[in-house]
Amino acid sequence: MELKNKVAIVTGVSKGIGLATVKTLLEKGCKVAGWGRTNANLEHDNYYFYKTDVRNVEEVNASYDATISDLGVDIAILVNNAGLGFEGGIEKIEVNQWHQMFETNVDGIFYCSRLVIPQMKANDEGHIINISSIAGNTGIPNMAAYCATKHAVMGLSHAMYKELRNFGIKVTCVYPGSVKTNFFDKIDSVTINDGMMMPEDIASTIVHCLESQANYHHVDIEVRPLKPRK
Template sequence: MELKNKVAVVTGVSKGIGFATIKTLLKQGVIVVGWGRSAPKIDHPNCFFYETDVSNYDSVLSSYNKTIEDHGEDIDILINNAGLGFESAFEETTLEQWHSMFETNVHGIFYCSRLMVPQMKKNDQGHIINIGSIAGNTGIPFMAGYCGTKHAVTGISHAMYKELREFGIKVTCIYPGSVKTNFFDDIASVEANDNMMMPQDIASTILHVLQTPDNYHHIDIEVRPLRPKGKRR
């Protein structure tokens, strides 16, 4: 896809992967619309922000309506990045934590995508990128809820791509391993460190996927740090 002047909606943009992604897309001339609870600290004429809680359909619908009012109906790219996770023993996971993870990580993808697919179908093109996790491909102790949501992201992404490919719409799921972000602030067993991948690394993968030829479709991309524990001594 030629990216200049394309409109991209990115969720969860205040920091981490989302923030790195909007900076990367802006360099390519993309008109970036951020949806999130907190605004990114960036000043750019092509960057716009609408306060959005992706776990709440009314909030998503409001931001969608504002987006098409300000930028037109032709949203070319959707990057479902917003997500959260909690660490706890299975039986100690609270109902609030469980519901919060599913409402943000799973329902949010559905809410955002279902609004944009109809116009993408009319345009016979579009690209939806869902940020999954290696947690969606393997179980992690004390992360059952988060793993469950990311397993769901995988299944949703695979069904979406098979359903939408005939309409010229690409759906890609990216599965990062550990990335140095604020995600680990509330994960007591892991401390973010420089041996992890960096948010800009994931943003570079997103850019690569978006720039592929029209008939070239990445379905799943798993990325991990090469030396998660650093160099051997």
């Protein structure tokens, strides 16, 4: 896909992978709608922020309406990045934390994707990027709830790509290992360190997938730090 002048939606844009992805897409000439609970510290003529909690379907619908009003209906790219995680044993994790993770990490992808797909089908072009985690295909002790959400993202992504591929729509699921972001602020067992990947690394992978030629489809991309610190 040629990215210049394409319209992209990115969720979870305040920092980390979301912010890095927004910046990289802007550098490529995209017009970017950033959906998030908090705006990024970013000013750019082609960046538009819409306050959105992806757990809330009404807020998602309102942000979509505002986005197409400002940028048009031809949304070519959706990066479902919004996500969070809490640490805790399966018998100790709080019920509200369980629901918050599923509502953000899984429901949010459904709420956002269902809106952009019809026009992508009409255009015979589109690319949806879902950010999972290596936790989605590797069980991690004391992270069962988070692992369950990211495994659901994998299953959802695989079903989506098989449903949509014949309409010219690509669906790619990205599984990062540890990335140096604020995600670990709530994970006491992990200390942020320089052995982790950087958000810009994940953004470059996303753009690599987006820029592939039309009949070349990245389905699953797993990325990890080469020399992770223990």
